[in-house]
Amino acid sequence: MxxxxxxxxxxxxxxxxxxxxxxxxxxxxxxxxxxxxxxxxxxxxxxxxxxxxxxxxxxxxxxxxxxxxxxxxxxxxxxxxxxxxxxxxxxxxxxxxxxxxxxxxxxxxxxxxxxxxxxxxxxxxxxxxxxxxxxxxxxxxxxxxxxxxxxxxxxxxxxxxxxxxxxxxxxxxxxxxxxxxxxxxxxxxxxxxxxxxxxxxxxxxxxxxxRVGAGVIRSRLLGIEMPRQPPFRMAAYLRNSVYAWRLPHVPRRWCLRQAAYLPLQALLYWADAGYRPSVLAHLAGGVLDGLRGRLGQPRGLP
CATH class of the missing domain: 3.90.550.60 (Spore Coat Polysaccharide Biosynthesis Protein SpsA; Chain A)
Known part of the structure; x- marks a missing residue:
């Protein structure tokens, strides 16, 4: 058969x-x-x-x-x-x-x-x-x-x-x-x-x-724009970007570009959030986590 x-x-x-x-x-x-x-x-x-x-x-x-x-x-x-x-x-x-x-x-x-x-x-x-x-x-x-x-x-x-x-x-x-x-x-x-x-x-x-984020944050003065994200996600972005600088396969040209760009993004994000101290603390915590190598589930994840 x-x-x-x-x-x-x-x-x-x-x-x-x-x-x-x-x-x-x-x-x-x-x-x-x-x-x-x-x-x-x-x-x-x-x-x-x-x-x-x-x-x-x-x-x-x-x-x-x-x-x-x-x-x-x-x-x-x-x-x-x-x-x-x-x-x-x-x-x-x-x-x-x-x-x-x-x-x-x-x-x-x-x-x-x-x-x-x-x-x-x-x-x-x-x-x-x-x-x-x-x-x-x-x-x-x-x-x-x-x-x-x-x-x-x-x-x-x-x-x-x-x-x-x-x-x-x-x-x-x-x-x-x-x-x-x-x-x-x-x-x-x-x-x-x-x-x-x-x-x-x-x-x-x-x-x-x-369709990333909920809208766009723009600054004509700084000449940048970025997606509007919840604080946990912005902090995770900063954390992972800073941590990636230590990885040998991430090009130095990219690390230098990010070193100049990330502070501007963080400032723009904080301004859009009304300069709230809690938001600044959240962003700073993400940067510290990146420097310390603390990865995994982001702080404040819903």
């Missing part, structure tokens, strides 16, 4: 991290899973309803959870392990706000295939960042001394959301830093990828709107 051949392993898996999704975000996640032919892995860091989780599973998604908030880095690593176990070659990472079509996933897959002919293999390729209405898009500094490859630009780092990761490269570069918990996870991993002989690339031919 003949049997049907086993299905080939997926070339690309989709990984989505969620944390306290609102009704619109949960509905968008359900719609994404229903429309996506590729296997989807969802990591719930807290707040996904049992009803939504059951709906996702009925439509083929795998829903993971540690039963608590383990941070972005830990969630991404759990998704990457699950995708590798399923036989996927690449993993497209998204957060719960990302509006990224299946066609765009195919564009990144094609871009990663084009990069395989380079001397330095690509670890990750991601879309051009755009600002969603009322938000600030991240900026990806160009990697020096490496030429473009058509529409692909070598960059120092990419946000994880929207990034297509080569899982073979991930296995060699190592996992995301779970002790960073939330901010700087993508930056540190990409610098580590470059140091270990891999490349990080931005595909300028496709874009992803970013």
């Amino acid at each position: 003949s049997t049907s051949p086993a299905s080939p392993p997926p070339s690309v898996a989709i990984g989505v991290t969620v944390f306290r999704p609102d009704a619109a975000q949960a509905a968008a996640l359900r719609a994404r899973v229903e429309a996506e032919a590729r296997p989807t892995i969802v990591f719930d860091n807290g707040g996904l309803s049992a009803e939504d989780a059951a709906h996702l599973r009925r439509h083929g998604a795998r829903v993971l959870s540690a039963g608590r908030n383990i941070g972005v880095g830990g969630a991404l690593d759990a998704i990457a392990r699950a995708a590798a176990e399923a036989g996927a070659a690449c993993l497209l990472l998204l957060d719960q706000d990302a509006a990224f079509s299946p066609g765009q996933v195919s564009e990144l897959e094609a871009a990663l295939a084009r990069l395989r002919g380079l001397d330095r293999p690509a670890a990750v390729v991601g879309p051009r960042p755009e600002a969603a209405p009322g938000r600030k898009a991240p900026a990806y500094p160009r990697r020096p001394d490496i030429p473009d490859s058509g529409s692909l630009v070598p960059v120092e780092f990419l946000a994880t959301s929207g990034s297509l990761v080569d899982l073979a490269a991930y296995a060699r570069i190592g996992p995301f830093r779970s002790d960073f918990f939330i901010d700087g996870v993508d930056l540190e991993w990409c610098f580590r990828a470059w140091e270990r002989g891999y490349g990080c690339w931005m595909e300028t031919g496709t874009a992803l709107p970013h």
Whole structure:
């Protein structure tokens, strides 16, 4: 009696991290899973309803959870392990706000295939960042001394959301830093990828709107703008940035840039918060934690 051949392993898996999704975000996640032919892995860091989780599973998604908030880095690593176990070659990472079509996933897959002919293999390729209405898009500094490859630009780092990761490269570069918990996870991993002989690339031919924070803080006098974040997140950003200065794979040029930029950001954030002493103490605590190497769950995490 003949049997049907086993299905080939997926070339690309989709990984989505969620944390306290609102009704619109949960509905968008359900719609994404229903429309996506590729296997989807969802990591719930807290707040996904049992009803939504059951709906996702009925439509083929795998829903993971540690039963608590383990941070972005830990969630991404759990998704990457699950995708590798399923036989996927690449993993497209998204957060719960990302509006990224299946066609765009195919564009990144094609871009990663084009990069395989380079001397330095690509670890990750991601879309051009755009600002969603009322938000600030991240900026990806160009990697020096490496030429473009058509529409692909070598960059120092990419946000994880929207990034297509080569899982073979991930296995060699190592996992995301779970002790960073939330901010700087993508930056540190990409610098580590470059140091270990891999490349990080931005595909300028496709874009992803970013919705980080709750608005934008701007200073024309200082010439900077930044997402408006809760104090625990701003403190974690400062902590991880300061700690990263001691890592040998983080370029000195980046450390010097941050040393000049972080005090301005902290001042702008404090001013936006009404110069409240409690906010300044929270930010200073984050800097001290970075200097002392105290990582993990940030102080004041909801």
